Structure formats: structure tokens, C-alpha cells
Amino acid sequence: MTQETRSFQAEVSRLLDIVAHSLYSQKEIFLRELISNASDACDRLRYAALTEPALAEGDTSYRVVLTPDKSARTLTVADNGIGMNREELIENLGTIARSGTAAFVSQLSGDARKDMSLIGQFGVGFYSAFMVAERVEVKSRKAGDSEGWRWVSDGKGEFTIEPLPEAARGATIVVHLRDDEKEYLEASRLRRIVSTYSDHIGLPIVLRDDGKEETINTASALWTRQKSEITEEQYKEFYHHVGHSFDDPWLTLHARAEGVLEYTSLLFVPSAKPFDLFDPERKSRVKLYVRRVFITDEGTNLLPAYLRFLRGVVDSEDLPLNISREMLQSNPMVVRIRQQLTKRTLTEFGKKANEAPEEYIKFWDNFGAVLKEGLYEDREHREELLALTRFRSTARDGLVSLDEYVAEMKPGQEAIYTITGDSLDVIKRSPQLEGFRARGVEVLLMTDPIDEFWVPAIGSYKDKPFKSATRGGVDLDKITPPEDRKDEKLEPPAKLASLIAIFKLALGDAVKDVRSSDRLTDSAVCLVADEGDMDMHFERLLKQHRQLDTMSKRILEINPRHKLIERLAATVGEAGASDQLSEFAWLLLDQARIIEGEQLPDAAAFARRLSSVLERGLSAGA
Numbered sequence: 001m002t003q004e005t006r007s008f009q010a011e012v013s014r015l016l017d018i019v020a021h022s023l024y025s026q027k028e029i030f031l032r033e034l035i036s037n038a039s040d041a042c043d044r045l046r047y048a049a050l051t052e053p054a055l056a057e058g059d060t061s062y063r064v065v066l067t068p069d070k071s072a073r074t075l076t077v078a079d080n081g082i083g084m085n086r087e088e089l090i091e092n093l094g095t096i097a098r099s100g101t102a103a104f105v106s107q108l109s110g111d112a113r114k115d116m117s118l119i120g121q122f123g124v125g126f127y128s129a130f131m132v133a134e135r136v137e138v139k140s141r142k143a144g145d146s147e148g149w150r151w152v153s154d155g156k157g158e159f160t161i162e163p164l165p166e167a168a169r170g171a172t173i174v175v176h177l178r179d180d181e182k183e184y185l186e187a188s189r190l191r192r193i194v195s196t197y198s199d200h201i202g203l204p205i206v207l208r209d210d211g212k213e214e215t216i217n218t219a220s221a222l223w224t225r226q227k228s229e230i231t232e233e234q235y236k237e238f239y240h241h242v243g244h245s246f247d248d249p250w251l252t253l254h255a256r257a258e259g260v261l262e263y264t265s266l267l268f269v270p271s272a273k274p275f276d277l278f279d280p281e282r283k284s285r286v287k288l289y290v291r292r293v294f295i296t297d298e299g300t301n302l303l304p305a306y307l308r309f310l311r312g313v314v315d316s317e318d319l320p321l322n323i324s325r326e327m328l329q330s331n332p333m334v335v336r337i338r339q340q341l342t343k344r345t346l347t348e349f350g351k352k353a354n355e356a357p358e359e360y361i362k363f364w365d366n367f368g369a370v371l372k373e374g375l376y377e378d379r380e381h382r383e384e385l386l387a388l389t390r391f392r393s394t395a396r397d398g399l400v401s402l403d404e405y406v407a408e409m410k411p412g413q414e415a416i417y418t419i420t421g422d423s424l425d426v427i428k429r430s431p432q433l434e435g436f437r438a439r440g441v442e443v444l445l446m447t448d449p450i451d452e453f454w455v456p457a458i459g460s461y462k463d464k465p466f467k468s469a470t471r472g473g474v475d476l477d478k479i480t481p482p483e484d485r486k487d488e489k490l491e492p493p494a495k496l497a498s499l500i501a502i503f504k505l506a507l508g509d510a511v512k513d514v515r516s517s518d519r520l521t522d523s524a525v526c527l528v529a530d531e532g533d534m535d536m537h538f539e540r541l542l543k544q545h546r547q548l549d550t551m552s553k554r555i556l557e558i559n560p561r562h563k564l565i566e567r568l569a570a571t572v573g574e575a576g577a578s579d580q581l582s583e584f585a586w587l588l589l590d591q592a593r594i595i596e597g598e599q600l601p602d603a604a605a606f607a608r609r610l611s612s613v614l615e616r617g618l619s620a621g622a
């Protein structure tokens with residue numbers, strides 16, 4: 001096979017275009033990315049060689065070698081890791097396989113400045129080499145293969161690939177530096193970059209300069225070092241490497257367990273949401289090592305799914321090196337480690353919640369929705385999780401915990417009131433909340449789909465049942481009436497009962513019931529679900545996902561104090577009123593549906609009725 005020219009995937013071309021014209025000030029991070037890849041590749045071969053020693057070809061001193069060549073103006077980053085075959089070179093270096101990078105590309109705006117700042121946030125891995133290179137050459141032979149390949153590109157839409165029989169095992173990246181990037185040929189510059197970004201790498205990073213070889217990093221895995229010897233910067237750089245992330249860690253948890261089980265854990269909570277957070281697979285990305293040997297980062301079972309946002313490593317002294325992924329699922333040591341890590345992590349979150357509530361808000365906004373999955377699926381840690389859970393509410397700007405909520409319940413209030421919906425802005429304006437506001441009763445605002453599951457699963461907190469504010473059976477009259485209504489002795493409008501009867505007759509099957517309600521203050525009407533029925537928002541959610549064919553009927557609640565209702569009630573019994581009232585019944589029902597965000601079954605009829613009422617209003621005024 002001879003040389004073949006191929007095009008980059010369109011997204012990669014776009015990305016490379018930005019990278020090449022990058023004014024990004026920290027171009028030096030390209031070296032961190034290449035070293036990080038080299039280290040990953042060595043980790044993977046070390047693991048593969050456990051079961052197939054021949055793969056290592058007798059060379060198990062894994063390392064990364066940096067060779068600057070001033071006359072050729074190249075910087076070479078070579079590893080003796082697992083390498084790539086032809087298909088892998090094409091796939092890994094020609095398409096966007098990683099979800100983080102895919103998300104990056106989808107956010108590109110075409111505006112150079114904005115896109116540049118994104119590079120800092122996301123990182124572009126291998127492609128960052130094109131920030132300093134006019135050409136990048138990758139020579140690679142996959143462990144176990146007899147022949148290698150040469151991949152070359154100037155980062156302008158195409159790359160070539162051809163056989164390279166004599167390639168060394170692993171990957172050698174030759175960065176042909178642009179004329180104005182010669183600084184990366186200076187040994188002192190390279191030393192500084194490595195000590196800033198790559199000191200934590202567990203393998204030797206060797207600088208080969210002027211025929212001399214020198215290891216320029218500490219070359220011991222970061223987590224094996226004493227906490228007191230590790231700087232915050234080093235933790236951060238390790239997090240970038242291990243998490244393939246580019247934000248700063250929000251929390252760093254480094255601990256050594258000794259006793260029956262011996263292991264070290266170094267876990268990070270990101271400060272930004274990872275892109276795969278809501279992947280249906282809910283995979284944890286924490287890496288499992290056994291006595292410093294990387295085993296896997298897939299299906300490790302080291303943390304429950306609701307802690308999948310954690311990044312980092314767990315290094316066990318006790319597990320067998322040849323543990324398979326299948327064995328991980330049921331291994332009793334893994335189960336114990338998982339229990340301990342879960343407990344410890346939740347305890348640390350609790351400390352943050354108490355000691356740094358402002359910072360905790362950021363954490364909660366990022367990961368609260370994920371953590372709440374645990375309320376539903378992890379009975380063992382339910383209490384701890386409930387203590388960590390926070391809410392937005394109708395009564396305050398910040399977040400509120402369940403304990404705070406319960407402590408401030410009104411006299412006569414027996415339930416924890418909640419309302420669910422898609423967005424805070426929308427549910428905050430729900431008419432169903434008016435009566436609660438008027439009485440100063442706090443309602444918890446819930447906008448995460450998981451809320452529809454854990455709330456019913458738990459049912460109550462400290463003997464106070466959760467109750468939806470948009471459901472029948474809410475008895476607000478038991479709770480102190482609002483100040484301005486204390487002395488009011490409201491006689492229901494004399495004809496209210498008749499009005500309700502006319503409405504019921506007019507609406508027939510379209511509603512389950514029509515009732516007077518103390519839930520409203522400003523609005524004339526609202527819809528609620530019957531006490532035993534499903535929550536309205538949840539029902540809509542299920543319908544959207546085609547999990548439900550028919551919706552249950554709503555109850556139309558009307559506000560007896562509202563001017564419109566009073567006026568309508570007053571017309572009961574007048575000549576010709578009944579037709580007009582049934583028209584109003586439909587208009588009010590449709591209005592309530594619109595506010596609720598529900599589809600009008602007959603929008604044309606709504607428009608016709610509205611026009612006729614408006615027209616009559618105009619002619620009455622004329």
C-alpha cells in the first residue's frame with residue numbers, strides 16, 4: 001500500500017482552522033497534551049501486557065522522550081506505549097471521537113475571540129499541536145503489530161497516511177515548529193513546561209538534548225506522594241490529565257485507607273459540568289489502578305452512578321492485577337471500597353455545605369440534579385443525601401435545605417409544598433402559588449426531571465408529607481389567612497353555586513370538576529390535578545416521551561374573590577346569560593390551559609370565542 005491522502009472530518013477541519021490561527025496565549029499546553037496522550041498510551045500497554053506479555057516485547061520501561069532538534073526545527077515526543085494501527089490513526093486523529101471535543105465544536109461561534117477562550121476551557125488534545133506546528137508527523141506501530149504507519153498533516157483539511165515498516169513500538173510525534181515558535185527547542189523552556197504541567201505523570205519524561213538524557217519530572221504517580229508535598233497547581237494539572245478536563249477542581253479529595261483494605265483515592269469534583277453528565281449510560285470515569293498499574297476506567301463500579309461527575313483515581317493494594325472488568329462488578333473488595341468512598345465523599349460534601357454555603361450553591365447548580373438520583377436509588381445513603389439536597393423556593397433568593405424549610409413552616413401547615421415544571425421562571429408565575437404566597441407559605445420549586453421520581457419515592461421528610469401545590473386536597477384554610485383577609489368575612493357570592501353548576505354543565509367531559517378555591521388571589525382560574533391523580537407536569541413529561549397516551553382530566557378551580565368571577569356570578573339568572581356564561585366557561589378553561597402550558601384541544605374555537613367577547617366589549621363601550 002502506498003501513500004493515501006484523506007480529508008479530515010468537517011468538524012475537525014473547523015477546529016484546526018481555529019487552532020492554527022489561534023492567538024491563545026498558552027500555546028505551550030500543546031506539550032502537556034502530547035505528554036498526557038503518551039502517558040495514557042503507556043498505561044494501556046502496561047495493562048494489556050498483564051494478560052499478553054508478548055505485547056511488551058521485553059521493553060517494559062515505559063517512558064516519554066522529548067527531543068528538540070534545532071537544525072531540523074522539530075520537537076519530537078516519543079513514547080513506547082500501545083501505539084496506533086492504520087485504522088486508529090485515521091479514526092483517532094482524523095475525526096472527533098471524544099464527547100468533550102464534539103461539544104467544543106458545537107459551541108464554536110466563528111468569532112475568533114470567543115472561540116479562543118473556549119480552547120482554554122475545553123482543550124483540544126492532540127490538535128493543539130497545530131497551534132505551534134506547520135506540520136505534524138506521527139510515526140506509530142501498535143504493540144503486537146509487525147509494521148507501522150506514518151501520518152502527516154499540515155492541519156489544513158487533509159492528512160496522508162502510508163506504511164512505515166521500521167516504526168518503533170508506540171507513537172512518535174514529530175512537531176515541525178513554525179518559524180516563530182522556536183522557543184520550544186530550548187531545553188530550559190521544555191523543562192519549565194514539564195515541571196508546570198506534567199510533573200505528576202507517573203512515568204519518566206526524558207529530555208534528550210545534545211546527546212545527553214535526563215529525566216525532568218518527579219516521575220512518581222502524584223497520588224502516591226504525601227499530601228504535604230503536593231501543591232494546588234500540581235493537583236490541578238493532574239486533574240486536567242486524569243479527567244481530560246480543563247476547568248479547575250471545585251473540590252480535591254486525597255485520602256489513603258489503611259487497615260483491612262488498603263487503597264489510595266484521589267478524587268476531584270469539577271467546577272464545570274462535564275458534557276456527558278446526562279448520558280443514558282451514566283458511566284463513572286474514575287480510573288482504577290492496582291499497585292500503580294492502570295487497570296481500567298470503564299465499568300469500575302467504584303462509585304455509584306449518582307457520583308459519576310467525580311474524576312480521579314483509586315489505586316488498590318489488595319486487588320489482583322489480573323482482575324477483569326466482569327469481576328469488578330461483584331468483587332467484595334470493590335464493593336467495600338465503593339461503600340467507603342461514597343460515605344467519605346458525601347461527608348466531605350456536607351462539610352462544604354456547612355462551611356462554604358456560597359461555594360456549595362455552585363456545586364449544587366452543577367450536580368444537584370445528579371446527586372438527587374441517589375435519593376431515588378440508594379436507600380442506604382438517603383439520609384445523608386437528603387441533608388445535602390437544596391432547593392429554590394418561592395420564599396427566598398438563595399437555596400433552602402429541607403431542615404430550614406421545616407423549621408419555618410407556618411402554624412397549621414402540615415405538608416412540605418412543592419411545584420414541578422420545566423423552568424423556574426415559568427413555575428414561579430404559576431397561579432396555583434398565589435394563595436401560598438398570600439399566606440407566606442413557602443413552596444419548593446422543582447425543575448429537574450428526577451424530582452418527579454424521588455419525591456414520591458420518599459413521600460415525607462421528618463413526618464411532613466410532600467404535597468404538590470398543583471393538586472387538589474390542599475387545605476390552605478387551615479393555615480393562617482393572609483393579613484389583609486383576617487377580618488374579611490367572605491360570603492361566597494350568592495350565585496356562585498349556580499355559576500359553578502352552569503360551568504360544569506357547559507364543560508361536561510372536558511374537566512373532572514369545577515370548584516371554588518382559596519388557592520388563588522390574582523388569577524381568576526387555574527387547573528389542578530385531582531388528589532389521587534398524577535402530577536400535571538409529570539403527566540406532560542410522560543406524554544412528551546410517549547410513555548402515556550391519554551392525560552387524566554383536570555379540575556378547574558375558580559377564584560370566588562376575583563372581579564370577573566363576581567361579575568359573572570351576578571349575571572346568573574338574567575335573560576340570555578346562560579349562553580354567554582357557557583362561552584365564558586370555555587374561555588376560562590382554555591386560559592387556564594395556556595397558563596399551565598398545555599395544548600388547546602381546539603385553538604380555533606378559542607380564537608372565535610375570544611373575538612366575539614372582545615367585539616361585544618367594544619360595542620358595549622361605543
Ligand code: ADP
Pocket residue numbers: 033037038041079081082083084092093098124125126127170171244
Ligand atoms: P483524548 O486524549 O482526550 O482522547 P486527544 O485528541 O488528545 O484526545 O487524542 C485522541 C486519541 O488519539 C486518543 O484518545 C488516543 O486514542 C489517540 N492517541 C493520541 N496520542 C496517542 C499516543 N501517543 N499513543 C496512542 N494513541 C494516541
Ligand code: MG
Pocket residue numbers: 033036037125126
Ligand atoms: Mg489527550
